[in-house]
Amino acid sequence: MEKNTILAIVLSLVIIIAWNFLYIMPQQKRLEQQKAAQQQTQTQENSGSTSPVAQTVPVTPNTPAIPIATAPRALREEAQDVVIETPLLHLTLSTQGARLTSWKTLAYNGSDGEPVEFVSDDARQRGQFALEVFTGNAQLDEELNSALYQPSETSVKVNPTDEAKTVTLTYATTTAGTFAKEFMFRADSYKVDVTLKFLAPPADVKSITTVLGPGMGKNLETVASFMPEIVSTTGIQTKPIRDAAKKIDGLLTHNNVSWAAMNEKYFTMAFFPASANNTLSINKIALQPKDEKEKIAPIREILMGVSQPLEAGKCSLSVYAGPKALKELEHAYQGFERLIDYGTFGFIAAPLAGFMTYLYAYLKNYGLVIIVLTVLIKIVFYPLTHKSYTSMKKMQDLQPQMRSLQEKYKNDKQQLNQAMMELYKEKGVNPMGGCLPMLLQMPVFFALYQALSQSIELRGASFLWIADLSASETLFFKPLVLLMGVTMFAQQAMTPTTVADNRQAQMFKFMPIMFTAMFWNFPAGLVLYWLMNNVLTIGQQYLINKTGNTPKTKAKETSDDKPSRRRRK
Numbered sequence: 001m002e003k004n005t006i007l008a009i010v011l012s013l014v015i016i017i018a019w020n021f022l023y024i025m026p027q028q029k030r031l032e033q034q035k036a037a038q039q040q041t042q043t044q045e046n047s048g049s050t051s052p053v054a055q056t057v058p059v060t061p062n063t064p065a066i067p068i069a070t071a072p073r074a075l076r077e078e079a080q081d082v083v084i085e086t087p088l089l090h091l092t093l094s095t096q097g098a099r100l101t102s103w104k105t106l107a108y109n110g111s112d113g114e115p116v117e118f119v120s121d122d123a124r125q126r127g128q129f130a131l132e133v134f135t136g137n138a139q140l141d142e143e144l145n146s147a148l149y150q151p152s153e154t155s156v157k158v159n160p161t162d163e164a165k166t167v168t169l170t171y172a173t174t175t176a177g178t179f180a181k182e183f184m185f186r187a188d189s190y191k192v193d194v195t196l197k198f199l200a201p202p203a204d205v206k207s208i209t210t211v212l213g214p215g216m217g218k219n220l221e222t223v224a225s226f227m228p229e230i231v232s233t234t235g236i237q238t239k240p241i242r243d244a245a246k247k248i249d250g251l252l253t254h255n256n257v258s259w260a261a262m263n264e265k266y267f268t269m270a271f272f273p274a275s276a277n278n279t280l281s282i283n284k285i286a287l288q289p290k291d292e293k294e295k296i297a298p299i300r301e302i303l304m305g306v307s308q309p310l311e312a313g314k315c316s317l318s319v320y321a322g323p324k325a326l327k328e329l330e331h332a333y334q335g336f337e338r339l340i341d342y343g344t345f346g347f348i349a350a351p352l353a354g355f356m357t358y359l360y361a362y363l364k365n366y367g368l369v370i371i372v373l374t375v376l377i378k379i380v381f382y383p384l385t386h387k388s389y390t391s392m393k394k395m396q397d398l399q400p401q402m403r404s405l406q407e408k409y410k411n412d413k414q415q416l417n418q419a420m421m422e423l424y425k426e427k428g429v430n431p432m433g434g435c436l437p438m439l440l441q442m443p444v445f446f447a448l449y450q451a452l453s454q455s456i457e458l459r460g461a462s463f464l465w466i467a468d469l470s471a472s473e474t475l476f477f478k479p480l481v482l483l484m485g486v487t488m489f490a491q492q493a494m495t496p497t498t499v500a501d502n503r504q505a506q507m508f509k510f511m512p513i514m515f516t517a518m519f520w521n522f523p524a525g526l527v528l529y530w531l532m533n534n535v536l537t538i539g540q541q542y543l544i545n546k547t548g549n550t551p552k553t554k555a556k557e558t559s560d561d562k563p564s565r566r567r568r569k
Contacts, residue, residue, distance in 0.1 A: 099129035190322030197314030348447035367463025469525035485516030487534035
């Protein structure tokens, strides 16, 4: 039974490696599948095949999915820009079609050092922009998306203390009267409210589809461990569609969604239809790479639209394009925070992420936040950890008697196990007591990994020499990981030895090396957590050893040994 502690450590190691294998490797496989799908798409394009984006699927009769035209539509030279700036956003609308030609977040920079841009280069090259509208009447749709609108103003600035401001673009159609797009902007939100209305809607127009895409972003960093996806929810069930460009063939629809989003690792672009009677349509379009070396991200090939019925000639929706920050998502829409997928241990990771944000409001540095969080977690686990070390100390004190039993019953394993159990019971020792704290901390470990890797709040957060706590250290020799390994050696040296077998003892010695290698490419924030946990454990073990705060077994052992000495006489 003295092998239980080693078993617990090995099991924990296997869990970590298996989790890493199950989480990272499928992502790499998806990337390979994505590349194969792109090559197939390119082959179809070269052979002259057309993309089946105009197919329709029968859905709710009241709000049918409307085919979205995907033909390029270049901007006209006479089109004007309508520029809106808030403390969080810088947006540009074109008077041609009242479409969105730029959406930048001012608080976050992309991979090129410039503000994150949510309108992709593909949209500009194709002349197909977000907030295009479709009614099912091809002639009217072409007019609505190509004509020059009259803006209420061409430059709007929303200051931090301002109330919401509105910009309206109107166009007098040739057959359907006046059509207007109204946009409402707020100083404290990444969300924009959009209202579409006909003053005198034609009889054959029952609903309107509003489009986002193609794709999102031109300077978002590529993260190999995160596959861009489409996520939608009905308010009851959230459905992610990973590898969307591979899985979607033509038009995919969902009815009665509360929201739908194009989802990257740290950013998202979503809409929230005002009407519960709606249909989400996801279209795959074919994009031609500039050259053979260029990779097309799955999200780039997607157009996403939502169809809503006209009520009194109008319908409304809200558009969000910004960071996947917990506070911002909660502020945008109730339940929108579920967009962040913390994995199996999300019930632990989500509160941890929220608590880290709370601590940051006071500490102003996420490195300090992780240190304080480690101390608090250590306090929570202190009773179990203390019990673990006292149990290990008891096991250490029993080593002479255990070796004696092993020698006595070396040819009878069953009798040896029975004698061991009787010894443990007599001395009040739980052989599994030394491994429980480590096993109980594993869910916290995995949850913290997800909280650190999924939270945009840690993106670019620095601490000492570490440039980004959400990523691996950039220094070649990675001092934080090496320090973690050193503290594991120190912790091991102070831990009571409960192993009599020399081979098992050698396995223990290699554990710090194995953990150091395993943590080499982990996020620096997670390594910092494990390092601080080791330091605190060393301090705790020092106090336990110094105060001798463990149950004494010598008296019992002495009394137990007396009969043996009498027998020898």
